[in-house]
Amino acid sequence: MSESVSNTNPEFDLETFLPFRLHQASEAVSQSFRSIYRNEYGVTRSEWRVLAHLGQYGPMTATEIGNSASLHKTKVSRAVFSLEKRRWLSRAPDQRDRRVQILTLTKLGHRSYRRLGSQAQHYNDQLAQKLGEAKAAEIIELADILQRVIEGR
Amino acid sequence: MSESVSNTNPEFDLETFLPFRLHQASEAVSQSFRSIYRNEYGVTRSEWRVLAHLGQYGPMTATEIGNSASLHKTKVSRAVFSLEKRRWLSRAPDQRDRRVQILTLTKLGHRSYRRLGSQAQHYNDQLAQKLGEAKAAEIIELADILQRVIEGR
């Protein structure tokens, strides 16, 4: 907490430029985690996210997943197609709204979710331990605040 | 700072999963900033990053930019090509190492850098103000720590 982030002179400063620094940190973490879902099953980031959402929250529609995961609708559409082909999820029509489909993990999908999820949790625990629990919790809290501020809530 | 990030039970928890939460926050910020360099000059993220680095640190080689900005070498190569076409930067051979080229902003490039940079700084100041200076500084500090921990330094 040594220096101010805002700048009285109008000079641009990369070191304290939030979009850049956040992206760098986030990409470093994402890349280091990537090998787990990638090497384990050859799954893409979008697929892993959809899997994680369905595993965590139960049956949802594509739009709901997109909103919750901040995933573009075409990314969701493609990930769902791919996960369906693997028989990790199935679609069921919704009688109330025939435009949407309820997406549900199959047994096979659940097994994959539990397996990848537990490795993900292990990764997270290790990282949190290296950072120190307090700092890890701070990051989550600041991520919350950032999203609220950006989305104007 | 209400809850722990690590988990004694092995259940996966998306809410406190650092790769996901960081990526979400970082993407929210990046997207909201994007309209500035995108609408202003139709410049891509990679191009903006290369511009920002050369403007901030002076002449550098492609590899140096890639390392500092965490940009893949093909991204740098393409961004440099595109910025050169716009006449925002020029290349000069390095007599010590004839594999590399010293990249330097042209006068036009400097003007663009100052203009975009000052808008970027304004964006950052506004965001830091909304977050509160203390929290903005915390984010920078935590980004530093994260990168060090991930890269094992």
Next chain:
DNA sequence: ACAATTTTGTTACATATGTGACGATTGATT
């Protein structure tokens, strides 16, 4: 001095992504 290895930056190729359009359905307005 030489051969083997590494580094730099570019390219071809395959894959991943965003944009815009679309058909089908639903909700809102009149």
Next chain:
DNA sequence: AATCAATCGTCACATATGTAACAAAATTGT
């Protein structure tokens, strides 16, 4: 009821990205 607008998910298309291979130059080891 009929029309209009909005939403859902998919597709074709264009663009962006990563991988692997490469030529040129530098570095290392002998």
